[in-house]
Amino acid sequence: MDDKILRTTRELIDEVGYPALTVDQVAARAGVGKAAIYRRYTSKAEMAFAATMFEQQLPPLAGTGSLHGDLLELVRAFHVRMATPAARQLAPVLISEIAVNPGLDTRFQETFLAAEQALFADIIEQAVARGELAGTVDPAMAHLLLLGALASALYIINLPVDDAMVTDLVTAATAGITALADRHHSAADGAAEPHAE
Amino acid sequence: MDDKILRTTRELIDEVGYPALTVDQVAARAGVGKAAIYRRYTSKAEMAFAATMFEQQLPPLAGTGSLHGDLLELVRAFHVRMATPAARQLAPVLISEIAVNPGLDTRFQETFLAAEQALFADIIEQAVARGELAGTVDPAMAHLLLLGALASALYIINLPVDDAMVTDLVTAATAGITALADRHHSAADGAAEPHAE
Incomplete structure (x- = not known):
């Protein structure tokens, strides 16, 4: 049914x-x-x-062998789904409903959001295993930098988003995730934190 | 009045x-x-x-002499404003109104959003002048990586956001903006694009 x-x-x-x-x-x-x-x-x-x-369902992702490539593949697939006219119409309505309906918020967090974050966790884990990242990074942060920024562009700011912009977002987020891995894992080793104030 | x-x-x-x-x-x-x-x-x-x-009005920003420091100062000031209970209550309502009211969307874009993006443009320009960035970066992208991601966290995903998270977001975005400046400006010089597919 x-x-x-x-x-x-x-x-x-x-x-x-x-x-x-x-x-x-x-x-x-x-x-x-x-x-x-x-x-x-x-x-x-x-x-x-x-x-x-x-x-x-997302189309199966092939895996590209690099953090930047894997993130680009994932974010492009989400972009197609998130930018449809139906999605652009209903996302703002859903945002305002979630804000006043804690049950719906919980359901949204436990299903949709958790599934999205798990995809980022997988990609990060593979990059760590390849030695591309110094250590793991909170998948919620990777999710926020990519799908969070994309959702803001599409549903809050109402920007047109083209593939060049998606690619720039992924380039920026890849460098950002790499910097966070360096920062958190070199800090754990007792080295100076490159971005500490 | x-x-x-x-x-x-x-x-x-x-x-x-x-x-x-x-x-x-x-x-x-x-x-x-x-x-x-x-x-x-x-x-x-x-x-x-x-x-x-x-x-x-935002409190006057002192300027810190570094891209990371300037962005952190700016985003912390916005975070205080964006995370108040009143802001968290009304932002989702406003998001759903903007989506169906083109006049309001235009007003939002031309006033609020333009003013926010101008703050990022200033900070980026200063970083270029100091030689910290290889060239300019679209302020809309910097805005999206920081306030876009923050707005998603606060108003769409309803995450708790603390100062450690704001700091990580700024660390990631600083690295991301630096990577975009390198990519776009080394490409302009005819050098290889480090992140091209």
């Missing part, structure tokens, strides 16, 4: 757009009760978010 | 909180007509945003 609800939601967003979408339409076309939908999703925005972003 | 409206808005947010604030209350206590308020601000969220964030 989950699948049917989400597929129908995607179809209706394509046909009528997110603003005109209603939970009633989804229930009617999917042949399920409205109550069944509201047991799964607290609002239209959450249902649409699940349908267009969270439940859509 | 602007000043009176904004001062009254700040007082009432402190007394009743943002959710309970109304434009009627502000009009009554400030002794101005509601129409006068709506000529200046399209909504309660925009009025509260102006009162608590935009119109509040």
